[in-house]
Amino acid sequence: MKTTPLHQAHLALGAKMVPFAGYEMPIQYTSITSEHLAVRGLAGMFDVSHMGEFWIRGPGALEFLQYATLNDVAKLKVGRAQYSMLPNERGGLVDDIYIYRTGESEYLMVVNAANIEKDWAHLNALTQGFEVQLENASDFFGLIAVQGPHAVARLQKLTDTDLSSHKKNDTFMGKLAGKWVRFARTGYTGEDGYEVFVAPDEARVVWEALLAAEVTPCGLGARDTLRLEAGFPLYGHELTDETNPLCTPFSWVVKGHKAFHGKQALLQSPCARRLVGLQVEGGIPREGYRVLKGGQVVGTLTSGTHSPILKKGIGMAYIASELAEVGTPLEVEIRGRMAGATVVEMPFVRL
Template identity: 80%
Template sequence: MKTTPLHPAHLALGARMGPFAGFEMPIQYTSITSEHLAVRGWVGLFDVSHMGEFWIRGPQALAFLQFATLNDVSRLKVGRAQYSMLPNAQGGVVDDIYLYRTGEEEYLMVVNAANIEKDWAHLQALAEGFRVSLEDASDFFALLAVQGPRAVATLQKLCEVELENRKKNDTFMGRLVGKWVRFARTGYTGEDGYEIFVAPDEVGAVWQALLDAGATPCGLGARDTLRLEAGFPLYGHELTDQTNPLCTPLAWVVKTQKDFYGKGALLEAPCPRRLVGLLVEGGVPREGYRVWQGEREVGVLTSGTHSPVLKKGIAMAYVDSSLATLGTSLEVEIRSRRTEAKVVEMPFIRSSA
């Protein structure tokens, strides 16, 4: 089992650790609910150093990434980032990613921890014929996420570079508690904040300074409930090698005006079921639970939890396309008992930022 550079710090804080994507990671420090509410109400701090990072450089870096990803990379100016996906040849998704343009011919791609080896092999194969160099830099980065309505103010106290007026998806270099880091105004919680790329041997000092400044340490349990309230997908759940992104609310990522790998298969793949958000009135919905309309099974949950903010069950599910309309009444089977559910708009809650 791999560990992040902050593993000793997590143990010192008494975190409950557990396996995730081949890493031993903190699941929670106090409780998932208290950590979740700390992010919604103040500022939370996550160790996400398990994520993978790839450098893509060269005179044809843009052309290569236009072909390898679904979003329009040509729109990225230096210092900007975008959410995107890596399509496969069958109309499914290899992974969902974040792409940062860090120079004229240089990009940094952040990939999911469970997919590092798969994504690396996929990109290397696609790069043949392009004048581009790839580097797996996953071991050379630690990554922190500082999220919440007080995230920017908390960070600002510890650095000289201006943070408040930066736009969502901006990325830039600066010093944080004396350490040279990359700031990115991105995140996975639905709240304002930054993700901080820092050298592994310097992340401990940054982590401790943020805790001393009032940030609450948060584990992967709260990260999951937060991303669900925000309507964000998790690869292996909402997105897989078999799921067509055009059958999800993330269809906006697919820029059909350009050529990309597997374009024909993706555009031709049908959508017998679509990904929707469900508000569940009773019980706690979980992945794999079945969705019904009357006596007909019409779908399955991909993720589910109890929302600490709404105090109700929330879930994402693939349901028959004819039932994906907002307001449709369905039922979710929870432990052999069916409870009312309704198709609702995502995100389930919206940040005030």
């Protein structure tokens, strides 16, 4: 089992550790609900050092990324970032990713921990004909996500760089707690905040400084409930090798005006089912539960949990396209019992 540079820090805080994507990771320090509410109300931080980082460099870097990803990389100025996806040749997805333009012809791609090897092989196989060098730098970064309405103020106490003047999706270098880091105003909770890329042997210093600045340590449990409330997909659940992103609320990522890998297959496959948000009464929906309409199975939950803000069951499901309209009443089968469900807008909570 691999560990992150902050492993000892988690043990020192008494975190409950679980295996995740080949890493031993903290699922919670105190309780998922209290950590969730810390991020929605004040400021929390997550060790996400398990995520993968690839450098893409060279005169053909832009051209290569335009082909290998779905969003329009040409829109990225130096110091800006975007959410994107890696399409496969069948119109499905290899991964969902974030791309940071760090220089004229230098980009940093952040990928899901569980997909590092798959993505690395996939991207390398696509480089032929492009003037581009790829470097798997996954082991050379610690990554701490600091999130919440007070996250920027707490971070500001530890740096001379003005953090408030930067916009969402900006990225830049600066010193934090005396260490050089890359700041990125991005995240996976629906709250304001920064993600901080730091050298592995300096991650602990930054983590301890953030603890001292009263940022609440939060585990993967709260990370999942927060991203679900915010309506963000998780690869392996909402997005898979078989998922057409055009059948999801994230279809905006697909930029049809450019050429990309697998474009024809992606644009031609019809959406028999669409991804929607469901609010459930009287029970907690879970991944794999069936969605029904008038006794007929019409879909399947890909994620589900209890929303600490709504105090209700929420989930995402692929359901028959004709039932995907907001307000459609459905049922979710919870251990043989039918619970009422409604198709709702995402995010589930006001952010």
